Amino acid sequence: MYPFQPTWSTTRINLLQRCPRAFVLRYGLAKLSKNHPQGQLLSEVFQIQTPWILMHQTIRTVLLDYVEDHQIGTVWSHELLSIRFRRDYFKAIAERNQRVERLQKYGLAASFFHTIQPEEHLIKMGIESCIGILLNSVFQGLLSNGSIERMEANQFTRIRNIRMYCAPDLLHRSSKGLTIIKFQLYGKISRSKRIQQASLLQSYGNDNSEVIQFCLQRRKWNVHKTIPIARQRKQASGLVVLDL
Known part of the structure; x- marks a missing residue:
């Protein structure tokens, strides 16, 4: 959920978003600020991710759903898996864009975030990765x-x-x-x-x-x-x- 990756940033907002060791700090700050008039905005900022990270988060979600269904006897075809991945990735992008739009209404995120569209090559990569582990x-x-x-x-x-x-x-x-x-x-x-x-x-x-x-x-x-x-x-x- 919170990716391991080397982090070097001159902006605190980027560091808090990307650093895996900031997991508790992110949610601690959001909790402390929940009673502030704009406290919810801080929580929104921490949930905004790049299309690349959203693709990997979707891989994890789809694989976990696949395993749960497999345990009760429902085995997905590769076609169904592809449909599920595409749907979940589109949903993740839409939710991200909604958060960006809410922040932009307050004029707080214009220099950091913008709305995006689903990228077909990332969808293809995600589907291939999911199918690849099922064949392992x-x-x-x-x-x-x-x-x-x-x-x-x-x-x-x-x-x-x-x-x-x-x-x-x-x-x-x-x-x-x-x-x-x-x-x-x-x-x-x-x-x-x-x-x-x-x-x-x-x-x-x-x-x-x-x-x-x-x-x-x-x-x-x-x-x-x-x-x-x-x-x-x-x-x-x-x-x-x-x-x-």
């Missing part, structure tokens, strides 16, 4: 064995008595145990950062839980399976403590 043998194996539970971004865990918002996308349960699944949609990340992410994700399961990260890069999916060990978990949680 690891993903197919998860769908065909055991049960899968959808996770929401606001579901938290606790590490060293710290409330952590780093939820996986799916939890898979089978005779082999609990598997934690995460879609990494914003390109390649280093091995060390991937292990750090897996170590934090594992806190949603147990010390024996396997973490599977599906990483999308140039419309191709790479699969990384990890069972973090105690040293890696301690190192990752230590970085969280240092960041407070």
